[in-house]
Structures are given as structure tokens and as C-alpha cells.
Amino acid sequence: VILLEESEVEALVPDFAKGGMRTARLVHRIDPLFGTGTRVIESEKMTGESGNLDQITRRDGFCPFCEDSVATATSPFPEEISASGRIIQGNSWAVPNIVGYAAVATVGIYDITRHFLSLEEFDRDTVANTLSVLVRHAQAVRGTREDLPYSSINANYLFPSGSSLVHPHMQSTIDPFPLGSQSMLIAKSEAHFESYGRSYLEELTELEEMSVARFIARTGTFAWFTPFAPSGFYEVWATAASLGEIEDFSDQDIAELATGLSLVLGAYRANGLSSFNFSLLSGGPLWQETGSRVLLRIVARSPLTAYYRSDVTYFERLCQEAMIDHFPEAWAEKVRHFFGPEAHSVGSPS
Numbered sequence: 001v002i003l004l005e006e007s008e009v010e011a012l013v014p015d016f017a018k019g020g021m022r023t024a025r026l027v028h029r030i031d032p033l034f035g036t037g038t039r040v041i042e043s044e045k046m047t048g049e050s051g052n053l054d055q056i057t058r059r060d061g062f063c064p065f066c067e068d069s070v071a072t073a074t075s076p077f078p079e080e081i082s083a084s085g086r087i088i089q090g091n092s093w094a095v096p097n098i099v100g101y102a103a104v105a106t107v108g109i110y111d112i113t114r115h116f117l118s119l120e121e122f123d124r125d126t127v128a129n130t131l132s133v134l135v136r137h138a139q140a141v142r143g144t145r146e147d148l149p150y151s152s153i154n155a156n157y158l159f160p161s162g163s164s165l166v167h168p169h170m171q172s173t174i175d176p177f178p179l180g181s182q183s184m185l186i187a188k189s190e191a192h193f194e195s196y197g198r199s200y201l202e203e204l205t206e207l208e209e210m211s212v213a214r215f216i217a218r219t220g221t222f223a224w225f226t227p228f229a230p231s232g233f234y235e236v237w238a239t240a241a242s243l244g245e246i247e248d249f250s251d252q253d254i255a256e257l258a259t260g261l262s263l264v265l266g267a268y269r270a271n272g273l274s275s276f277n278f279s280l281l282s283g284g285p286l287w288q289e290t291g292s293r294v295l296l297r298i299v300a301r302s303p304l305t306a307y308y309r310s311d312v313t314y315f316e317r318l319c320q321e322a323m324i325d326h327f328p329e330a331w332a333e334k335v336r337h338f339f340g341p342e343a344h345s346v347g348s349p350s
């Protein structure tokens, strides 16, 4: 009962070889969750190799997230959130965001000892530690602020993604109202549950796992696949049938999610990509009644070069349509190699 709508259009383009016009292939798909359109035009390649990142990623002066300044440049949390004022695991620190992007906005620094992490350096433990400090923070907020039931963990990485700081970090939001995408996820889940008595994301995951073409692998409770109608370049989704809210994540859940994220970032690196955004949404406070679940979406952005072309055009920002250069089925095939034959067990902590 999840409809995957696709139509193929013969687009007219100039024929330089023979003169006149010829037809080119344009595939249009509709995302069944968000209702947005995607145009797959395989000849329109947006991605390519990154330039040399050294000059851009080298520390140049003050950095609030580096080891020598983090303790003085960032504020401690209030006592009710952390008795010591700090939430730290390994080299990862959670710190209050200095910009009030949300009722409670927090930064998760991956590693205070490394000013820059290239994509292959986002190993499972580094990613898990960062997720872990933000989850622990969200759990502490949940215990004191019942009026803030909507949480998410997100990331920008390097300038093409919108990040203003080189030092890699995640950002969480905890709010009285849902994010736009979260609101759509909850509304779709609720309507689907009412009509069919099933969780929308559980059913979507089953559909993707059975139809194989876009399914990548599982890391424990998380299922990884490419979405039918991606919202951007090289998008991958992860779902978890048993998890409704970020606050409920166990250490095991965090390790399994970190494993998959680390592998997707490895696939990005191997495919000449260097910048990304991700968004991990909680399913909302009524997830048990609405069948809503957590949803992770990660998308690559234009590779970082001195004069890069942004991958956001009027299609994405104004027309609610993504324009991409590859089919999600072909991308799933590539990412699957990074998860390997042992994909079902790699999430287990070693």
C-alpha cells in the first residue's frame, strides 16, 4: 500500500551530430513520504573529484572546538543537565550551541584533538561517541523539559553543506514543535497507521528489503537503503523498526547507527565526494500510537573545490524537486560493497 510513482519523459534536446532535435531520457519520480519530485538525468553530472583540501582544512588561528580552547570557548551545561557541566565521551564533547537555532540547540564535536577529519577518518567509534554525547544530552533534557518533545540530530560538513566551521561537528535540536520534515513524517505515519494499521516506515523498509534494487544492508536494528525518489545526490536512508525516539537509543543502537554512517561516508569518499548533510529525526512523542519511527537521511553535497558549483538549484530550493544525475538503484549497488558480506553483524560492539 505504498505507491512508488515513476514516469518517463522524452525530453527534446538539440542534436549536434545530425542537426535538429533528438529525445533524451528523463525519469520523474515522486517520493511517497514527502510527496516531492525527483528528476533523474544521467547525462547531467554534478559530482566529481574534490580539489586539494589541505589549504581549506588547515587550522588558521582560533578554533572554539579544538582542545586548547574548547573548555574556555564553550559554555558548560546547566546543573540539571549535567552535574559536572560537561558531557564527554572519548574525545567527543557536547556543548551548548551559541546560536539559538532551537529551544535547546546543542553541538556535538566529533573529536576535540583533531581540527579536521577527512571522510575516511569518520570511524565507527568517533561517530558513536559523538552520537552518544548528543543522545545523553537529549535524555537529560527529556527528564527536565516535558514541553519539548521533538528532537533531531543533524550535520553539515564543510562549506558546500552550509557549515561555517571546518572543525567537524553535529547539531541537535530539541523543540516544542516538529521540524517541517518531522511534521510530514508524523502526519504520513499517522494517516498510514489509521488506514492500514501498520507503521509506514516499517512497511517501506520491508518493501525496499524485498524489492532488493535499492536495499543496501542491515547493521543490527538499522536497515540501510537508497530512497526511491532521492531529495539530493547520493542519498541513503536508515530506518529502525523498534526505535521511535532518539532518547531511547541504547549504546548498542548508537554503535549500529555509527557503523552504517561510517560506511556510507567511506562510500562517499571512494566516489570522489567530500561534503554531506544528514538528519536523524525522532518519530515524535506519540510514535507508539502513530507508527512513526526514527529516520536518518544522508545526502552528499557538491565536492569542495576552490570554485565549486552548488548542487542546489531552483529545482531544490524553490520547486520542491530534486535534480540528480544517477538512479538510486545504481547507488545502492555501489554502497552495498562498503557494507560487505558481514553487513548483518558489523553493528555489534567489538
Ligand SMILES: [Zn+2]
Pocket: 059, 063, 064, 065, 066, 114, 115, 116, 167
Ligand atoms: Zn578545531
